[in-house]
Amino acid sequence: MKDKKHIHEHNSIENIKIAFYLNIMFSILEAIGGFLTNSMSIMSDAIHDLGDAFSVGLSYIFERKSKKNPNDKYTYGYLRYSLLGALITSVVLLLGSIFIIYNSIPRIITPEEVNYDGMIIFAIFGVIINGYAAYRTSKGVKANEKVISLHMLEDVLGWIVVLIGSICIKLFELYIIDPILSLLISIYILFHVYKHLKNVFNIFMEKVPSEFRLEEIKEKVTAVNPVIKDIHHIHIWTMDGENNYMTAHILLNGIVSEKEVIKLKKSIKETLNDLNIFHVTLEIEYKNEVCNDKNCDKAI
Ligand SMILES: [Zn+2]
Ligand SMILES: [Zn+2]
Ligand SMILES: [Zn+2]
Structure with a gap:
C-alpha cells in the first residue's frame, strides 16, 4: 500500500x-x-x-x-x-x-x-x-x-x-x-x-467560505441537543480554500454536568467535522453568565 x-x-x-x-x-x-x-x-x-x-x-x-x-x-x-x-x-x-x-x-x-x-x-x-x-x-x-x-x-x-x-x-x-x-x-x-x-x-477578507451558510450551521448546531439554547459570535474562515476554521459561543440552558458538557462539545465538533470544518474552538456559556464581547459586539 x-x-x-x-x-x-x-x-x-x-x-x-x-x-x-x-x-x-x-x-x-x-x-x-x-x-x-x-x-x-x-x-x-x-x-x-x-x-x-x-x-x-x-x-x-x-x-x-x-x-x-x-x-x-x-x-x-x-x-x-x-x-x-x-x-x-x-x-x-x-x-x-x-x-x-x-x-x-x-x-x-x-x-x-x-x-x-x-x-x-x-x-x-x-x-x-x-x-x-x-x-x-x-x-x-x-x-x-x-x-x-x-x-x-x-x-x-x-x-x-x-x-x-x-x-x-x-x-x-x-x-x-x-x-x-x-x-x-x-x-x-x-x-x-x-x-x-x-x-x-x-x-x-476571511469571508465565510461559499459552501457554508451561517443560518444552516446555527440550525445544525442547535439541533444537536435541546440543552443548546443559542449559538452566537460565530466566525468561519478558511486558511487556503480547503482547511476551514470556526469559533463560536454556545449558550447552554439549565444545569449541565461536566460529563454532559464534554459529550456535547464532542457532538457539536463531530457535526461540524461532517460539514468539513475541522479546527473548531467553542466557548461554552451558562444561563446566568453575561456574555459581553466588548471587542466584537457587532459580531453575529
Ligand atoms: Zn486548535
Ligand atoms: Zn457569547
Ligand atoms: Zn469575534
Missing part, C-alpha cells in the same frame, strides 16, 4: 514536471513563432502558456512549503503559501494581457500583414503537441493534476481557434482577424485572472 502510494506520488510529480517544461517550451516557441509570423494571436497564446507554466511550477513549490508543520512562530502552519502561487501567476498573466491588448488595439485600427502560412503550420504543430500533452496528463487522479490536464485541453482549443483564424486570414485576406483573436484570448485570460484574484481576496 505504502509502495503504491509512493509510486503514485512519483508519477504525479513527474506529470507536473512534464507539464511545467512543456508549457515553458510552448511559451518560448510561441513567442518566437509570433515574432516570425508577426501574429499577435500566437503571441497571446505565448502569454497564456507562460501563465500556465508559472501556475504549475509555483503550485508545485508552494504546495510543498505549505505542508510544513506549524511551529511557535507560525501557529497556523504555512497553509497560505498555496495562495501565493495564484497571486504571482495572476500578476504575470495580468501584465502579459495588458501588453497584448496594448499592442493589438492599434492593429485593429490599421491591420498589419501576417504570415498566415507560417501561422497555419505553427497551429497544426500546436494542436498535435498540445493534444499529446493533454492526453498524457489526463491520466492524473489528483485535483491539481486534473486542473493541469484541463489547462492543456484549453490550450488545444486555443490552437484550434488560431488554426481556423489563420485559414480565414488566408482565404479572405482579412488581417484584422489576428488582432481580434488576440484580444479575445486576452479577455479570456483576464477572466481567469479575475476568478483567481477574487478567490484570493475572499480568503484575505
